[in-house]
Amino acid sequence: MSARRVFIRGVGVVSALGRDWPSTAAALAGGRSAIGPITHFDVAGYPCTVGAPVLDPELEGPDRRLGLARRAAREAWARAGVSVAPERLGVFIGAESGRATLSTVCELAQAAGGGRTFDHVRFGARAPAMAPRIDASVVSPAAVASVLAGEWDARGPAQTVSLACASGSAAIIEAVRALRLGLCDVALCGGVGADVDPLMLAGFGHLGILSAKGCSRPFDARRDGFVVGEGAALVVLSVERGDAEAEIAGVGRSLDAYNLTAPDPEGDGARRSMLAALRDAGVETVDYVQAHGTSTPLNDPVEAWALRVVLGDGLARARVASVKGALGHWVAGAGALGLVCAYEAVVGGRMMPTAGLETPDPDCDLPHVIGEAVYQEARTALVNAFAFGGANTSLVVRRCA
Amino acid sequence: MMGRTSRVAIVGVGAVSAFGLGWRGLGGTVVEGKPLRSTSHALAVTHPGIEAAQVPALAPAQDAGDGRQRKLMSRGARLAAVVMREALRDARWSEGREEVGAFLGVGASGGAMEELTAMLQAGITACNPLFAFQLMNNFTLCHGAILEGVGGPNGAFFSRGGGTVRALREAVATVSTGECERALAGGSDSALHPVTWAELGREGFAARGLVPGEGAGLLALSSRPEDTALAWLERCEVLPVEGLSRVLAGSHGQVDTVLTAAWGPGIAGELESTVARLGVPVSDTVTLLGEALAASPALAWAVAVDLLAQGRAHRVLVLSLGVDGELGLVELAGAQR
Numbered sequence: 001m002s003a004r005r006v007f008i009r010g011v012g013v014v015s016a017l018g019r020d021w022p023s024t025a026a027a028l029a030g031g032r033s034a035i036g037p038i039t040h041f042d043v044a045g046y047p048c049t050v051g052a053p054v055l056d057p058e059l060e061g062p063d064r065r066l067g068l069a070r071r072a073a074r075e076a077w078a079r080a081g082v083s084v085a086p087e088r089l090g091v092f093i094g095a096e097s098g099r100a101t102l103s104t105v106c107e108l109a110q111a112a113g114g115g116r117t118f119d120h121v122r123f124g125a126r127a128p129a130m131a132p133r134i135d136a137s138v139v140s141p142a143a144v145a146s147v148l149a150g151e152w153d154a155r156g157p158a159q160t161v162s163l164a165c166a167s168g169s170a171a172i173i174e175a176v177r178a179l180r181l182g183l184c185d186v187a188l189c190g191g192v193g194a195d196v197d198p199l200m201l202a203g204f205g206h207l208g209i210l211s212a213k214g215c216s217r218p219f220d221a222r223r224d225g226f227v228v229g230e231g232a233a234l235v236v237l238s239v240e241r242g243d244a245e246a247e248i249a250g251v252g253r254s255l256d257a258y259n260l261t262a263p264d265p266e267g268d269g270a271r272r273s274m275l276a277a278l279r280d281a282g283v284e285t286v287d288y289v290q291a292h293g294t295s296t297p298l299n300d301p302v303e304a305w306a307l308r309v310v311l312g313d314g315l316a317r318a319r320v321a322s323v324k325g326a327l328g329h330w331v332a333g334a335g336a337l338g339l340v341c342a343y344e345a346v347v348g349g350r351m352m353p354t355a356g357l358e359t360p361d362p363d364c365d366l367p368h369v370i371g372e373a374v375y376q377e378a379r380t381a382l383v384n385a386f387a388f389g390g391a392n393t394s395l396v397v398r399r400c401a
Numbered sequence: 402m403m404g405r406t407s408r409v410a411i412v413g414v415g416a417v418s419a420f421g422l423g424w425r426g427l428g429g430t431v432v433e434g435k436p437l438r439s440t441s442h443a444l445a446v447t448h449p450g451i452e453a454a455q456v457p458a459l460a461p462a463q464d465a466g467d468g469r470q471r472k473l474m475s476r477g478a479r480l481a482a483v484v485m486r487e488a489l490r491d492a493r494w495s496e497g498r499e500e501v502g503a504f505l506g507v508g509a510s511g512g513a514m515e516e517l518t519a520m521l522q523a524g525i526t527a528c529n530p531l532f533a534f535q536l537m538n539n540f541t542l543c544h545g546a547i548l549e550g551v552g553g554p555n556g557a558f559f560s561r562g563g564g565t566v567r568a569l570r571e572a573v574a575t576v577s578t579g580e581c582e583r584a585l586a587g588g589s590d591s592a593l594h595p596v597t598w599a600e601l602g603r604e605g606f607a608a609r610g611l612v613p614g615e616g617a618g619l620l621a622l623s624s625r626p627e628d629t630a631l632a633w634l635e636r637c638e639v640l641p642v643e644g645l646s647r648v649l650a651g652s653h654g655q656v657d658t659v660l661t662a663a664w665g666p667g668i669a670g671e672l673e674s675t676v677a678r679l680g681v682p683v684s685d686t687v688t689l690l691g692e693a694l695a696a697s698p699a700l701a702w703a704v705a706v707d708l709l710a711q712g713r714a715h716r717v718l719v720l721s722l723g724v725d726g727e728l729g730l731v732e733l734a735g736a737q738r
Contacts, residue, residue: 095559140559142564159558159564160559160564162538162558162559163555163556163557164540170556177571177574181574254552254553254554255551257499257546257549257551257552258547260544260547268499272552387539388537388539389540389544389546390546391542391543
């Protein structure tokens, strides 16, 4: 039994730089960054006061994830031009738990006397009253996949993968496997993150992993943490090629089994994930890497080391970048956004840069894309997404011959 | 990775439920139908008097990690870590764990009650710095993996039943196609959380007599010939519930026992009446073990393996039904036949 090939038929992205992938891609290619001061709620006193939120009134609703995912899915679907029986269409979404709407949270904070400043003590005192205000269909991780499946009349597998920062890419891996195994013929898949809100900013900030300087600078010597971004990246995969120009050729997964917050300093889990994906694709090196590149002091050098070990001499002929410099960390959506950047590299020959990277850390010695996009033919690209807790995912995208 | 497929054996089990730690004997317990009920410590403040199927206190040697590590775990993560150790021990997998896969159905974690209490009293800064990691669903998987050194292909599937069956199906595919030769698959969760119970109440399950439970179950799957089979995994599917009659007709052999793990007595009854046409004994595990959400299907699989290992059944069909309306169908065969 040989594996069925899995083709990328359409992509869709909603980001703080654009309402669709072409507008986002144009901004990314020009080296623009969406990261700036958070203004839609009071961040006084927060450890990090910047982000890359998507502030579009059209997308507001009880579940902020849904508006983002729905628009990205519509774009991907329109580009895909696929036709499939409902029973053969699957939906695979990487998502973590949602939260009450910002307006609800702020209203509760105000009711507790906090005003526009989020007063945790007062908020906590009123927290028991929150439960009836938070609809399970809004906070459930599965809400996005369920709604998309309903709207697309998808009666094949509908699956939600909650693997923190690797959720989106893990969902795509599940879709690839389902397509290969014949469980469905077309998959709508990807990830969404909508975490620029008081609770997540407080939680991540409390951990000390956000940038106190307010900059996302993956692989830069001055990096000091990540910045939270928002958006959705959805792709349509199919076992029929149609007019597809790229395919997902390899997938890999591993666990660090090392630490809750820190990557294995030897990069063993990252290496095994990348090697598994390369082996699955039948290649030893790639032309472009869309790295996890969070801009944290610990992640970036470990990933750089793992890339040097895995790609060896081939690394010199490749280019490496992290989109988090421009759009921040989408958490559950991050890996899916990385995949779309890799798709752009192999299909459009446009290698997105790492915004914010000016002085590469010697410990992150890689062939970086700095400043603006590099236009260069690429046949294969590697995407990494590594999660808190040590779950690692890697994908290999290949231009169709 | 699709060049060959191998038959998948169940070579170890880990389970923790209201009946304590361990899977041997659970089959008899379910068949004999004697539920254990207690009032829930976890729900005592917000929902006093609720009867629950609560995991009893574990001895320190049975529990997961040390005190500091446990403080970072949600209830689901703690129970998952316990059964991960037990399943690995049961399968005698002491080496090569970095290649062992792990696929879990997980619930929305919820913070530990102690942390929630601290937050209510003094705000989020009073919580431990890793409080956020109690809330991330994948940590139900990762805590145990870190403690036990499990490092292979993995996935955390959000589950209210169906996701746990998808986790098993993914593990079976991973093992049978050779992506890894060994994998753990199951689920862990607790309905004994004030927010979860409030949600279940609002959705009408409490009024329909659902007993909240908690637990975790893991199967150790292998394609290696040197691993001794307790049972064979013959079939694993996730289907719309309307497809039940069709799939029952497609059983691989003569099923002699059916287990159901279904949300609420009404649904369990509906399933039972449908499968009654098979003319074989039907037992509902949720009636005995409580509704443990993402853990319920996995606990039912552990019950099935026990029945098979004891020779009380030769082929067991486990039907689980989540709130999402998806039917999980898992068929297991005894190793002795």
